[in-house]
Amino acid sequence: MSAPSPADRPVVTRIAPSPTGMMHIGTARAALYNWLYARHCGGTFLLRIEDTDRERSTQPAVQVILDGLEWLGLHPDAPPVFQHANAERHREVVQHMLEIGRAYRCYMTVEELEVEREKARAEGRAIRSPWRDREPPAGANQPFVVRFRGPLEGETIVDDLIKGPVRFMNKELDDLVLLRSDGAPTYNLAVVVDDHDMGITHVIRGDDHLSNAARQSLIFEALGWARPAFGHMPMIHGPDGKKLSKRHGAQAVSEFADMGYLPEAMRNYLARLGWGHGDDEIFSDEQAIAWFDVADVVSSPARLDWDKLGFINNHYLRQADDGRLFDMVRDVHAGRGVHLHETALPALARAVPLVKEGAKTLLDLADLTVFTLKARPLELDARTQGLLTEETRARLSRLRDSLADASDWSVPTLNALLRAFAEGEGVGLGKFGPALRGVLSGGAPAPDLASTLCALGDAESLGRIDDALSQLR
RNA sequence: GGUCCCUUCGUCUAUCGGUUAGGACACCAGAUUUUCAAUCUGGGAAGAGGGGUUCGACUCCCCUAGGGACUGCCA
Numbered sequence: 331m332s333a334p335s336p337a338d339r340p341v342v343t344r345i346a347p348s349p350t351g352m353m354h355i356g357t358a359r360a361a362l363y364n365w366l367y368a369r370h371c372g373g374t375f376l377l378r379i380e381d382t383d384r385e386r387s388t389q390p391a392v393q394v395i396l397d398g399l400e401w402l403g404l405h406p407d408a409p410p411v412f413q414h415a416n417a418e419r420h421r422e423v424v425q426h427m428l429e430i431g432r433a434y435r436c437y438m439t440v441e442e443l444e445v446e447r448e449k450a451r452a453e454g455r456a457i458r459s460p461w462r463d464r465e466p467p468a469g470a471n472q473p474f475v476v477r478f479r480g481p482l483e484g485e486t487i488v489d490d491l492i493k494g495p496v497r498f499m500n501k502e503l504d505d506l507v508l509l510r511s512d513g514a515p516t517y518n519l520a521v522v523v524d525d526h527d528m529g530i531t532h533v534i535r536g537d538d539h540l541s542n543a544a545r546q547s548l549i550f551e552a553l554g555w556a557r558p559a560f561g562h563m564p565m566i567h568g569p570d571g572k573k574l575s576k577r578h579g580a581q582a583v584s585e586f587a588d589m590g591y592l593p594e595a596m597r598n599y600l601a602r603l604g605w606g607h608g609d610d611e612i613f614s615d616e617q618a619i620a621w622f623d624v625a626d627v628v629s630s631p632a633r634l635d636w637d638k639l640g641f642i643n644n645h646y647l648r649q650a651d652d653g654r655l656f657d658m659v660r661d662v663h664a665g666r667g668v669h670l671h672e673t674a675l676p677a678l679a680r681a682v683p684l685v686k687e688g689a690k691t692l693l694d695l696a697d698l699t700v701f702t703l704k705a706r707p708l709e710l711d712a713r714t715q716g717l718l719t720e721e722t723r724a725r726l727s728r729l730r731d732s733l734a735d736a737s738d739w740s741v742p743t744l745n746a747l748l749r750a751f752a753e754g755e756g757v758g759l760g761k762f763g764p765a766l767r768g769v770l771s772g773g774a775p776a777p778d779l780a781s782t783l784c785a786l787g788d789a790e791s792l793g794r795i796d797d798a799l800s801q802l803r
Numbered sequence: 804g805g806u807c808c809c810u811u812c813g814u815c816u817a818u819c820g821g822u823u824a825g826g827a828c829a830c831c832a833g834a835u836u837u838u839c840a841a842u843c844u845g846g847g848a849a850g851a852g853g854g855g856u857u858c859g860a861c862u863c864c865c866c867u868a869g870g871g872a873c874u875g876c877c878a
Binding site for chain 1: 806807808817828837840842870871873874876877
């Protein structure tokens with residue numbers, strides 16, 4: 331390895347997702363780690379869309395990735411590179427490899443390949459094409475693929491930043507296809523050429539690519555190009571330790587967004603999942619950037635823990651700007667088909683900061699604020715109806731009068747008023763609190779009484795009490 | 804089948820040859836209490852198994868077991 335080391339150049343990282351129609355949470359974590367590392371080193375973070383498989387790559391599928399990164403707040407430092415656009419360059423490189431003898435045309439038919447594959451597997455060796463050492467068929471223009479002429483001896487060591495040195499026997503690595511029979515470049519070739527052309531210094535990706543790193547290393551060497559540094563991070567598993575899939579609740583970035591998780595919470599959680607800085611659990615982007623190093627990434631797979639994600643999300647929900655939260659919760663309600671009365675919106679806005687401590691997601695936040703959006707007269711649930719005895723109704727009526735006289739409609743004042751009222755009645759809050767709660771919320775979840783009253787506002791609160799008292803008369 | 808990766812409380816992790824193996828989430832108990840939460844206090848909980856190396860191993864080596872990835876004219 332005489333080529334100059336990429337380690338001497340400014341850091342350039344990238345993520346290279348293929349547009350499949352969804353952005354896997356593992357891709358999101360790879361993006362985060364690449365982003366963190368680039369930022370940490372003062373380097374550049376790039377995005378390359380691996381769309382060499384023309385059948386699967388569609389514009390909407392590309393958009394999903396762009397949207398996912400946008401939502402996560404991980405912005406590439408340059409417009410995305412579309413791999414397919416480099417196809418001509420890829421073919422040129424293959425042509426060059428053909429000329430220097432590091433590639434050859436293989437005329438095996440799919441059937442022959444099938445047979446050879448079976449044989450190789452049975453013998454426990456890598457697949458080889460007979461065309462590796464054979465002259466092309468005379469004057470024929472049969473279809474062919476171009477294969478890499480890999481070394482039969484020696485070993486390839488991938489000095490992985492995360493896994494440490496990993497050695498592969500070259501004879502175990504097969505002669506992979508570089509160019510398909512239709513002339514289209516394949517993934518392993520395109521990756522090498524593009525990573526080289528883009529000046530990528532650090533390839534940080536899922537460890538499902540670890541063995542590809544060996545194959546790609548061979549191509550880098552054949553071309554006389556310096557290899558980037560590799561860091562293969564373990565994959566994210568479901569809570570049961572199996573590969574994360576739909577049945578675990580979610581696997582796409584968009585699903586986490588729909589479930590009401592905040593992007594900053596996802597960043598914190600994903601960073602902590604498989605990487606750590608001492609005992610720090612909650613940290614800002616700035617801290618993560620300052621502390622992050624690929625070499626510190628844990629080498630064993632991690633399981634997604636919904637409870638911890640919820641805990642982290644709750645933390646960021648508490649910190650989030652209430653105006654921003656209001657907008658997002660309003661959208662959740664709208665998405666659920668809840669009618670948003672103009673007049674109820676201020677109540678919703680007031681309720682958000684009062685209940686967000688108890689919410690793990692925006693969906694929870696919506697559940698906890700739906701009481702503000704109910705239209706008068708509220709339909710009372712059975713439990714509340716049962717609580718409204720003669721005695722309690724009389725008491726609520728007296729409470730209503732004293733509420734109407736409240737000096738101001740704030741949580742502290744209302745709290746004091748409620749306590750004073752209870753004392754004046756010679757009973758505990760438990761004697762009428764649940765009933766009042768039911769009357770105000772209609773049985774929906776609501777925060778403590780003073781907060782509920784405050785959120786609803788004086789007119790709405792008194793109105794709901796009046797409704798209930800007259801309704802049951 | 805072959806090659807490669809992984810293995811500390813239920814979960815995420817700290818430890819980088821010498822610690823009562825620490826923290827967080829979750830869990831349990833108690834406090835609080837106007838629902839659900841939140842909050843406060845306390846508690847239980849771990850080095851997969853077996854061999855080595857060493858004065859001394861969770862830390863280093865080997866074997867076994869279990870989990871995972873790759874083995875495509877997919878990426």
